[in-house]
Amino acid sequence: MSYLELLKLASPETIVVITALAVLAIGLVTGRAKSTATVSTAKPTQSANETSTATGICSAVAVLGLAIAIGTVLMLPRNATLFGGMLVITPLTSLFKIICMALAFFTILLTKSEKSLRHPGEYLALVLFATVGLMLLVGSEELLMIFIGLELLGLSLYVMTAFDKTDVRSAEAGLKYFLFGSTSSAFTLFGISLIYGMSGTTSLAAISDKLAGVSIQALLAVGIVMTLIGFAFKIAAAPFHLWAPDAYQGAPVPSAAFIASASKVASFVVLGKIVLVGFSSLHGSAAWHAMVAGWSPVLAALAALSILVGNLVALAQSNVRRLLAYSAVAHAGYTLIGLIAGDRDGFSAALFYATIYAITLVGAFGVVAMVRRETGGDDFSNFAGLASRSPLLAGCMSVFMLSLGGIPPLAGFFGKFYLFSVALRADANHGLLWLVAVALLGSFISLYYYLMVLKAIFVDEPALAAARDVRVVPPTLLLRATVAVLAAAVLLLGITPEILAARILAAVP
Amino acid sequence: MVAGCYGVFLSADLFLFFAFYELVIVPKYFLIAVFGSTNKEYGAMKLTLYSFFGGMLVFIGILSAYVTAGSLDLNQLSQFQFSPQLQSWAFPVLFLGFAVLAGIWPLHTWAPTGHVAAPTAGSMLLAGIVMKLGSYAGLRVAMNLFPQGFQMWSKWIVFLAVVGIVYAAAVALRQRDLKFVIGYSSVSHMGFVLLGLAAATALSVSGAVLQMFSHGVIAALLFAVAGRMIYRRTHTRELDELAGMNLNRALPFAAFTFVIASAASMGIPGFSGFAAEITILIGAWRTYPLAVWITGAGMVLVAAFTLRALKQSFFGEAEPSVQLQEGRVALDPDWNEQQSITAAEKCGACLLMFTTVAVGLYPKLLLDRIMPAVEAMRFLK
Numbered sequence: 001m002s003y004l005e006l007l008k009l010a011s012p013e014t015i016v017v018i019t020a021l022a023v024l025a026i027g028l029v030t031g032r033a034k035s036t037a038t039v040s041t042a043k044p045t046q047s048a049n050e051t052s053t054a055t056g057i058c059s060a061v062a063v064l065g066l067a068i069a070i071g072t073v074l075m076l077p078r079n080a081t082l083f084g085g086m087l088v089i090t091p092l093t094s095l096f097k098i099i100c101m102a103l104a105f106f107t108i109l110l111t112k113s114e115k116s117l118r119h120p121g122e123y124l125a126l127v128l129f130a131t132v133g134l135m136l137l138v139g140s141e142e143l144l145m146i147f148i149g150l151e152l153l154g155l156s157l158y159v160m161t162a163f164d165k166t167d168v169r170s171a172e173a174g175l176k177y178f179l180f181g182s183t184s185s186a187f188t189l190f191g192i193s194l195i196y197g198m199s200g201t202t203s204l205a206a207i208s209d210k211l212a213g214v215s216i217q218a219l220l221a222v223g224i225v226m227t228l229i230g231f232a233f234k235i236a237a238a239p240f241h242l243w244a245p246d247a248y249q250g251a252p253v254p255s256a257a258f259i260a261s262a263s264k265v266a267s268f269v270v271l272g273k274i275v276l277v278g279f280s281s282l283h284g285s286a287a288w289h290a291m292v293a294g295w296s297p298v299l300a301a302l303a304a305l306s307i308l309v310g311n312l313v314a315l316a317q318s319n320v321r322r323l324l325a326y327s328a329v330a331h332a333g334y335t336l337i338g339l340i341a342g343d344r345d346g347f348s349a350a351l352f353y354a355t356i357y358a359i360t361l362v363g364a365f366g367v368v369a370m371v372r373r374e375t376g377g378d379d380f381s382n383f384a385g386l387a388s389r390s391p392l393l394a395g396c397m398s399v400f401m402l403s404l405g406g407i408p409p410l411a412g413f414f415g416k417f418y419l420f421s422v423a424l425r426a427d428a429n430h431g432l433l434w435l436v437a438v439a440l441l442g443s444f445i446s447l448y449y450y451l452m453v454l455k456a457i458f459v460d461e462p463a464l465a466a467a468r469d470v471r472v473v474p475p476t477l478l479l480r481a482t483v484a485v486l487a488a489a490v491l492l493l494g495i496t497p498e499i500l501a502a503r504i505l506a507a508v509p
Numbered sequence: 510m511v512a513g514c515y516g517v518f519l520s521a522d523l524f525l526f527f528a529f530y531e532l533v534i535v536p537k538y539f540l541i542a543v544f545g546s547t548n549k550e551y552g553a554m555k556l557t558l559y560s561f562f563g564g565m566l567v568f569i570g571i572l573s574a575y576v577t578a579g580s581l582d583l584n585q586l587s588q589f590q591f592s593p594q595l596q597s598w599a600f601p602v603l604f605l606g607f608a609v610l611a612g613i614w615p616l617h618t619w620a621p622t623g624h625v626a627a628p629t630a631g632s633m634l635l636a637g638i639v640m641k642l643g644s645y646a647g648l649r650v651a652m653n654l655f656p657q658g659f660q661m662w663s664k665w666i667v668f669l670a671v672v673g674i675v676y677a678a679a680v681a682l683r684q685r686d687l688k689f690v691i692g693y694s695s696v697s698h699m700g701f702v703l704l705g706l707a708a709a710t711a712l713s714v715s716g717a718v719l720q721m722f723s724h725g726v727i728a729a730l731l732f733a734v735a736g737r738m739i740y741r742r743t744h745t746r747e748l749d750e751l752a753g754m755n756l757n758r759a760l761p762f763a764a765f766t767f768v769i770a771s772a773a774s775m776g777i778p779g780f781s782g783f784a785a786e787i788t789i790l791i792g793a794w795r796t797y798p799l800a801v802w803i804t805g806a807g808m809v810l811v812a813a814f815t816l817r818a819l820k821q822s823f824f825g826e827a828e829p830s831v832q833l834q835e836g837r838v839a840l841d842p843d844w845n846e847q848q849s850i851t852a853a854e855k856c857g858a859c860l861l862m863f864t865t866v867a868v869g870l871y872p873k874l875l876l877d878r879i880m881p882a883v884e885a886m887r888f889l890k
Binding site for chain 1: 524527528529531532534535538539542543550554557558561562564565568569572573575576
């Protein structure tokens with residue numbers, strides 16, 4: 001295979017890397033201009049203007065780069081394998097590369113709402129590097145490469161979380177995320193090394209062959225559990241979720257949106273590949289009366305715990321971002337149910353749900369960003385009276401919240417329906433019914449707090465002090481359009497889910 | 510919301526059916542929380558959460574039916590033979606889910622608080638139509654899909670229905686707020702519907718369907734009087750306060766309407782309430798005579814609380830300390846502006862009164878349409 005062909009097959013990743021470097025360079029140039037301007041004129045307004053122009057140029061370049069990369073993904077052949085599985089191209093990887101890049105695209109659009117980002121070039125470059133991490137993660141069937149993607153993604157996200165140097169909570173969130181993240185990476189690496197020791201290979205398909213017919217011994221069980229822990233951390237499944245509330249609340253809004261959306265989708269793709277391809281022979285069973293050792297009881301325990309912990313703790317939150325974080329824990333639990341169900345249907349149901357969840361959450365964070373810009377906070381009290389200030393945002397937020405709560409005809413409802421029916425069908429005796437019942441109970445609980453958000457928006461009167469405090473900063477047209485597009489997507493995917501579901505089902509091997 | 514209701518009644522596909530069913534719930538929250546009155550946020554949230562809880566049970570039931578039979582078409586599903594084991598647990602889950610919305614005891618507590626908190630139009634819709642969604646769905650979906658499960662559990666449904674009738678009537682007897690009285694009376698009347706369904710003879714089920722219709726009309730009428738005609742003018746619904754206002758002279762039309770509605774609600778012959786309840790009781794006699802006896806005693810309670818509400822609200826003795834003027838209510842500054850009953854209110858009330866009398870005098874009008882549809886169902890004994 002010639003180098004030229006290699007470059008061609010890896011071109012989407014290459015393009016994103018080049019874009020990241022270009023954005024970094026532009027940020028440096030405009031950043032220097034800004035600092036001289038501040039010295040000479042000493043007018044903060046002017047420097048703010050220049051920052052926003054810098055953000056504008058950088059994000060325009062970044063968006064352009066992503067668009068080109070998406071185009072190249074579409075032009076590449078449907079199936080290819082590089083370096084013996086280090087990088088593969090299948091319909092599944094192509095589809096999810098596109099989805100991840102699209103989510104990164106929306107994250108970049110949200111970046112324009114952040115006033116406090118002082119180095120937009122560096123920030124956007126980090127977003128792009130994280131996107132490369134995602135693409136490697138999605139496009140690999142090799143444990144080592146997956147680990148590298150995981151680390152590239154993780155390191156970028158740690159910095160993105162701590163990026164707001166004016167906010168002590170951002171720093172706290174970054175530190176917490178970093179400590180938890182690096183610990184769990186260590187677990188994963190340990191697990192991978194054990195698996196390698198047992199099977200002598202790091203390629204998923206080969207592992208599957210080697211492990212076929214092997215009964216579960218202590219060492220193997222430790223290896224599997226350790227590997228899964230790393231991913232449980234990435235998808236914020238309880239009890240590995242403790243970083244999530246702080247990261248969602250403290251990080252700059254676009255970082256939080258990115259962590260909650262693209263990073264999560266990619267993690268589910270990889271987790272699904274590892275358990276369904278790599279450990280396919282060690283499925284076990286999570287059925288109520290007939291538990292069989294394997295990875296699925298482990299995931300079932302994680303799922304049930306996440307659903308209960310996430311939903312119950314979310315009840316007590318008064319900050320919208322924290323609430324979204326705990327609900328994210330619960331949604332990770334729902335999504336895991338699809339993987340536990342195990343077959344092709346289950347995988348595609350889980351991926352469909354994760355994608356819809358990601359779209360919804362980027363939109364919700366978009367609304368949060370605009371409310372934050374207007375009122376300087378994101379507590380329930382800041383949302384009070386949003387319906388009269390901005391009916392459009394209020395309407396979009398209610399679409400997002402109700403979709404998360406699983407109200408028809410929104411996308412979240414169909415996602416849940418698909419997920420739960422697949423889980424029930426997976427076992428002839430409805431063995432997973434207990435898990436579905438837990439999930440439905442959880443989603444019933446969740447409706448209460450989603451309704452509390454809507455109550456704040458539609459029913460509560462804004463407190464007088466807060467109302468006076470509101471600086472009228474009308475959200476820019478671009479931001480409003482972004483949020484409206486996402487809300488329309490949620491509605492559309494609820495009414496005609498097959499446009500996405502059929503594609504995912506066709507792509508899943 | 511109204512669109513959602515139509516959707517539920519029309520759907521022949523379970524997926525659409527459930528989508529519309531849930532679609533009805535969300536607007537209710539905002540209807541009550543934004544436009545409601547007494548304790549509205551609590552009432553709205555309670556009502557919504559109860560409804561969603563019911564929705565969750567329904568969802569489990571529908572999923573189990575879908576996964577087993579592989580279809581969501583109601584007509585196909587009703588031909589499918591589900592295993593007795595599945596029916597024995599799926600039926601109570603599904604039926605209970607629907608029954609929450611129909612106000613089955615002991616999951617009825619959302620109904621009075623919801624009715625009280627809701628704006629008048631909201632209460633009329635809630636009691637008149639939304640509660641019927643539950644019983645309709647129980648009949649159309651739960652009983653039709655799982656007939657064997659229904660037979661296993663019908664005793665318990667009868668038990669709950671009878672307890673509901675008597676209990677709600679007894680509670681209504683002690684309420685001070687007029688809307689609470691009506692709210693509990695709704696629960697009591699819906700108990701009749703459930704009893705009719707559970708007795709599972711062609712006659713009792715037809716009676717239940719007739720009662721759904723009749724109660725819709727009567728409850729709407731009662732709420733219209735309590736919420737719109739009285740509350741708008743006196744700004745109180747406390748029976749003790751109303752007793753001192755001598756409203757039968759102040760608002761003669763409202764008094765007339767309320768008498769008619771109460772009579773229909775008590776089951777006086779000649780009104781739709783009687784026609785429906787007698788059909789249910791006759792139908793249920795064959796299968797559950799004991800239940801009919803208890804219910805008969807319960808009807809005395811229904812009459813008691815209705816008469817009490819009627820007496821206190823409209824025919825109370827004026828207290829000597831309150832100065833009364835001809836045609837106006839004492840101590841109310843807004844009185845002059847909205848003095849008499851408007852023509853629109855009269856029209857609405859007359860239409861509803863006419864309906865209840867017409868159905869009461871000539872129930873065949875509706876029964877002729879109900880009976881054939883009911884007889885086609887496969888769970889009848």
